[in-house]
Amino acid sequence: MNKVTDIIAGLDEGMARVEQIVPGMPIDDVRLYKLLTLTAGAMQGELAQNLKPHGMAESDFHALMMLFSSPNGSASPSDLACVATQSSTNMTRIANSLVKKGLITRAHAVDDRRRIIMRITPAGRRFVNKLLPPMFPRLSATFAAFSAKEKTTLQRMLRTLAQSIDDVTAGGDE
Amino acid sequence: MNKVTDIIAGLDEGMARVEQIVPGMPIDDVRLYKLLTLTAGAMQGELAQNLKPHGMAESDFHALMMLFSSPNGSASPSDLACVATQSSTNMTRIANSLVKKGLITRAHAVDDRRRIIMRITPAGRRFVNKLLPPMFPRLSATFAAFSAKEKTTLQRMLRTLAQSIDDVTAGGDE
DNA sequence: CCTAATTACTTCACCAGTGAATTATTCTTT
């Protein structure tokens, strides 16, 4: 069970009731928020399932992918933490884990001995190259219901949304 | 810092490189996945910030809202766990927390003494009624960049996506 | 240059969430 559509059905029902009780609720926006977080969460769960057999959490994989996709295959924990929306504390743990698996190396930067350089190893690259392709079919299938045009529209909307999020958080924190 | 748009900029750059290395990657789909999870994550973080002053985590609030929006203001932990994509273990902890705050009560069901009935208290309803409205302006602002028509389109797309997710997971597990 | 402030990472103590085993109750089958 636990189907996303079932959860959404319950959500629609509950929101109709809440709308009656709570005056001024922007119901369309709340619904979009819930749809967004539910679908995203379900897809992240899919990824987590794929990673579990390899004893790897999503954040570990995320960090590894950033090294994989960086020009020189290396970065410092603080760089990754900033981009990965994660604390430096957790990056330490992630680095420990990846080093133990032999997927990255860790060394002090020569120019600034405070900085650590995490670098993906050949084994790390092999791991990514082996892990990714099997995920593609299901990912493609998930978006197969959209035409190329619709995908473009969705992508544009999500980029717009990202900009709005930044605007709102920047404006509200002053 | 830590702006979503900055992270997306780095993502676009990294994906261009990965596309060269990993053959057959459905780049559009991967990008949509990342945009979806990034925006959803940022918005969830916003909610978490609003809840933190009240010593409440997102899942606690989620559970409370489901009771709030249920017809009779009550449900069993297993009901909520199923809908909230959470383990029953965690529902026990959430129930403990909400009971301690006086926002819900917990009692055995009379017809089936295995079941627990969680029921939102008047204080719980007051809490929700007080907590929600201040969140509305920022939420509305986040979606203000979209016209009514665009919101409808986005909602439709996310519902389609939810259906696809269910189809893919159901088909792949057989 | 020598102190103070900053930066990068780590350690520590804690919160949030999970899977496996446990307990109590109900359902099923004979």
Next chain:
DNA sequence: AAAGAATAATTCACTGGTGAAGTAATTAGG
């Protein structure tokens, strides 16, 4: 009615993640 299977919740041991304090290295000011 009794034995066994199933279900609901909880406890336990563990992973994943955070904030605050600590350590080491660098930068800035006098």
